[in-house]
Amino acid sequence: MKTVNDLFILEGMREAVVLAGHRGLTRNVQFVNISDTPDAINFLAENFLLLSTGYAFKDNTQEFCELIKQMNDLNCSGIVIKINRFFHQLPTEVKLLADNLAFPIIDLPTAHTLGEVSRHILNYLNDHEAEQLYYALHVQKEFSDMLIKGYSLSALLEQLGHLLARPCLLLNHRGEEIAQSHHFIKESMKQVKEEVIEKVKEDLPLAREGTTFTIPSRELESVTTFSVHTKRQYPSMLVIFDSLTLPYPSSQMAIEQAGNVISFTIVKEQAIEENARLLKNNFFADLIEMKIQSDEEILSRSNYYGLQKNMENVCIVCTIDTKGEEYESLQLYEKKIGELHNTVYDQIEDEIINEGVTATLFTKGKYFAMVVQFQKYGDEQVNIITQFLEKIQTNFNGDFTLSFGVSHSVPSLKEIPTIYQEAVEAITQGYEQKLNGFIKYYKTRDLEELLKALPRKDIKALYENTLKSLAFPKTKEDIELIKTIQVYLDSQCEISETSRKLFVHRNTVKYRIAKAEEVLNCSLRDPADSLRIRVALVIGAILNEDENVVNH
Known part of the structure; x- marks a missing residue:
C-alpha cells in the first residue's frame, strides 16, 4: 500500500508543499475523496485522502480543527488543500493541531485542479493494485500448474521460498513440520526452525488463525503464520519469515494464492490418507x-x-x-x-x-x-x-x-x-x-446379572418348577426349610457348619434337609440338582427385589 510521501512523484503533486504534520507522511493512502461540504467526514474512512478548497471552513477555524481530529480518529491519510483560494495561509491553531497529531496538510498550487490531481492519484493507486493482482495471478497459475503435474508439498514450498526470497515452512495443525524451503538446509537455520515450531506450539489456536511474532535468534525479523484450510477441523499453517517487508510486487495476495494451491494439495493427500484409512478399517473388520x-x-x-x-x-x-x-x-x-x-x-x-x-x-x-x-x-x-x-x-x-x-x-x-x-x-x-x-x-457378568437380563416370565417359571411348593413359602416351617437349604448349600453341604450358622442342633438340620429333598424330589448333594436349586434361589432374590420396588 502506498503512503502520502509516495504521491509527490505524481503530476500536480510535485509542486505541492507540506504545511503541517510532516511526521504523518508515512500514513497509508488507499482512496481519494473530493469535498467542500461541512459534513465531509461522513464520506471518509480509513486510508482516505481528502482533496478540498477549504471553502466550508474559510470563516470557521474551530470547525476545521474538529474535522482534522475526526479524520485522525478514523486514521485518514491527510488533507490536500488549495490554501491560497480562501485562506492565504494556514491558521496557527490548525497548524499546531496537525503537527501534534502528525496529520499531513498539503498545499496544492492553484494551477492544478482537484479533479486532475484526484485522477492522477487514483490511477497511481489502481495501477499499483492491478500490478499486485497480476503478480498474484501469475503466482496462482504457476502453482496451479505444479498442482496439476503432481508436484509434492516440498516442491511447492521450495518454489514459494524462491519467489518470495524468504524462508518458508509448512506445519500441520499440531505444529509439526510437513515441508520446508531450501533455506532450512543450512546448519545455522536448524535452530531457527526449532524456535519457530516451539513458538507456534505455545499457542496453537492463535497460530492457526494467523499471527506475527519474533524468535530469540532473529529478534529483528518477524515471523508470520497464515492459515491453510483443508477438510480437517483445524487448519495447517504456512510460516513465512519477514513477510511484512516483502519487496514490490510481492504481496499478501500472492501469498494467499500460493496458500490456496497448497491447501488443494493437502486436501488431495488427505483423500489418499482417507483411502488408506479405509483399507486399515477393512482389515480390522476382517480381523474381528x-x-x-x-x-x-x-x-x-x-x-x-x-x-x-x-x-x-x-x-x-x-x-x-x-x-x-x-x-x-x-x-x-x-x-x-x-x-x-x-x-x-x-x-x-x-x-x-x-x-x-x-x-x-x-x-x-x-x-x-x-x-x-x-x-x-x-x-x-x-x-x-x-x-x-x-x-x-x-x-x-x-x-x-x-x-x-x-x-x-x-x-x-x-x-x-x-x-x-x-x-x-x-x-x-x-x-x-x-x-x-x-x-x-x-x-x-455374574450369575445374577445374567439372570436379570432374561425375561421375568421365563425365570419365574424356572423358579416355580424347581422349588415347587417352597417357591412362595407361607408357613413358618416352609420359610425355615428355604433358609436351611440356602445355608446348607453355602456351607458346601456340611451338616456341622450349617448347624453352627443356624444355631440349631445337627439332628434338626438333618431333619430339615431330608424334608426339603422329599418336597423337591431331589438330592442336595447331587451336583446337577444342587446347581438348579442354587440358580432358583438367586432367581427368588431377584423376584423379591422386583416386588419390593413395585411396592415402594
Whole structure:
C-alpha cells in the first residue's frame, strides 16, 4: 500500500508543499475523496485522502480543527488543500493541531485542479493494485500448474521460498513440520526452525488463525503464520519469515494464492490418507469378524498397521454420546455426521501422538477402536489408560461428550476379536446405566446379572418348577426349610457348619434337609440338582427385589 510521501512523484503533486504534520507522511493512502461540504467526514474512512478548497471552513477555524481530529480518529491519510483560494495561509491553531497529531496538510498550487490531481492519484493507486493482482495471478497459475503435474508439498514450498526470497515452512495443525524451503538446509537455520515450531506450539489456536511474532535468534525479523484450510477441523499453517517487508510486487495476495494451491494439495493427500484409512478399517473388520484364518496373515497384516507380536493387547472403543436435540438433528445430515466423526478421529489420533501411547486407531461402524499394546499389563497400565482417556475427554473440542469401553488384556493378536467384544460390552453396560462421558472397564457378568437380563416370565417359571411348593413359602416351617437349604448349600453341604450358622442342633438340620429333598424330589448333594436349586434361589432374590420396588 502506498503512503502520502509516495504521491509527490505524481503530476500536480510535485509542486505541492507540506504545511503541517510532516511526521504523518508515512500514513497509508488507499482512496481519494473530493469535498467542500461541512459534513465531509461522513464520506471518509480509513486510508482516505481528502482533496478540498477549504471553502466550508474559510470563516470557521474551530470547525476545521474538529474535522482534522475526526479524520485522525478514523486514521485518514491527510488533507490536500488549495490554501491560497480562501485562506492565504494556514491558521496557527490548525497548524499546531496537525503537527501534534502528525496529520499531513498539503498545499496544492492553484494551477492544478482537484479533479486532475484526484485522477492522477487514483490511477497511481489502481495501477499499483492491478500490478499486485497480476503478480498474484501469475503466482496462482504457476502453482496451479505444479498442482496439476503432481508436484509434492516440498516442491511447492521450495518454489514459494524462491519467489518470495524468504524462508518458508509448512506445519500441520499440531505444529509439526510437513515441508520446508531450501533455506532450512543450512546448519545455522536448524535452530531457527526449532524456535519457530516451539513458538507456534505455545499457542496453537492463535497460530492457526494467523499471527506475527519474533524468535530469540532473529529478534529483528518477524515471523508470520497464515492459515491453510483443508477438510480437517483445524487448519495447517504456512510460516513465512519477514513477510511484512516483502519487496514490490510481492504481496499478501500472492501469498494467499500460493496458500490456496497448497491447501488443494493437502486436501488431495488427505483423500489418499482417507483411502488408506479405509483399507486399515477393512482389515480390522476382517480381523474381528474372524475372516482371516491364517496366523501368518494375521501377524503380517497386523504388523503392517503397527501391531506387534508378543505384547499385551487391550482394546478401547469410543463413541460420541447421542444425547440432546442437537445430535438428533445432526443425524439428518450425513455430511455433518461424517465431519464430526473425522474431527473425533483426528483428535484421538492427536492425543495418541502427543501422549506417546503405543496404539493403533481403527473405526468400526459408530465406534472408534484403539488397540493399545504394553510389554506387561497391570495396575500401572490401567492408570495410564485411565489418565490417557480422561485427557482425550478433557481436550475434546465439541458440543458432544465421548465415552469409552475398555477390555481385559490378551497376549495374542488372534484374540483381538474377543477383547473388541469385551470393550463393546463395557460401553454398552455404561449406556444401560444411563451414563454419559464415562470410562467403563469390562468385567465378566455374574450369575445374577445374567439372570436379570432374561425375561421375568421365563425365570419365574424356572423358579416355580424347581422349588415347587417352597417357591412362595407361607408357613413358618416352609420359610425355615428355604433358609436351611440356602445355608446348607453355602456351607458346601456340611451338616456341622450349617448347624453352627443356624444355631440349631445337627439332628434338626438333618431333619430339615431330608424334608426339603422329599418336597423337591431331589438330592442336595447331587451336583446337577444342587446347581438348579442354587440358580432358583438367586432367581427368588431377584423376584423379591422386583416386588419390593413395585411396592415402594
